[in-house]
Amino acid sequence: MIERLENVGVVVEDLDAAVAFFVGLGMVLEGTAPVEGSWVDRVVGIDGLKLDVAMVRTPDGHGRLELMRFRAPVAVDCRPDAPVYALGLRRVLFGVTDLDGVVSDLRARGVQLMGEVVQYEDSHKFCYVRGPEGIIVAFAERLEQLG
Structure with a gap:
């Protein structure tokens, strides 16, 4: 059974700009880290995965966004101007x-x-x-x- 929502992952190209935007709204930067190695390859099912992650949380500590910039493979572009009614996380x-x-x-x-x-x-x-x-x-x- 689900106990809680840990975070929502958001893939970006400019990690620093994304962090600045959400910190500017009052979120708290918990930390940043590079992520790579066989453990993440096995979890995601992609060999050679390399990314940089920044975790930001709401001031009450209950909501988190995991902001991710992929170094390998390079992030696939989608429509950044997709309307709110487009399929997927909007x-x-x-x-x-x-x-x-x-x-x-x-x-x-x-x-x-x-x-x-x-x-x-x-x-x-x-x-x-x-x-x-x-x-x-x-x-x-x-x-x-x-x-």
């Missing part, structure tokens, strides 16, 4: 306490909203942005305490 959503402040900070760093900030009934405000390399990052602010 977005990561973070809960925030001040969505307007997050949006202001993102805009100051040149990040644009994909749509707009929208309030759903009296419960949440949401928005989507494109992070580094087309990663869709969503934010939700809870407006009232839910039961």
Whole structure:
């Protein structure tokens, strides 16, 4: 039985830019490391696998992203502008306490909203942005305490 979600893996070309983006949102860099050797080859089923990994976590310690840059084999390109309704993993959503402040900070760093900030009934405000390399990052602010 599943006990918890350990992390979500995200493959990027510019590991430093991806780390800077998520740390800029308030995530904490837990560490970086090169990963290679027979153990990872056997786990993944690819001989000669070499990658660099950065693990970032949410401030509460419950959510993690494993940011990965592959050195061998070279990462396969996919559409970084894929729409939110494309097949596959499309977005990561973070809960925030001040969505307007997050949006202001993102805009100051040149990040644009994909749509707009929208309030759903009296419960949440949401928005989507494109992070580094087309990663869709969503934010939700809870407006009232839910039961």
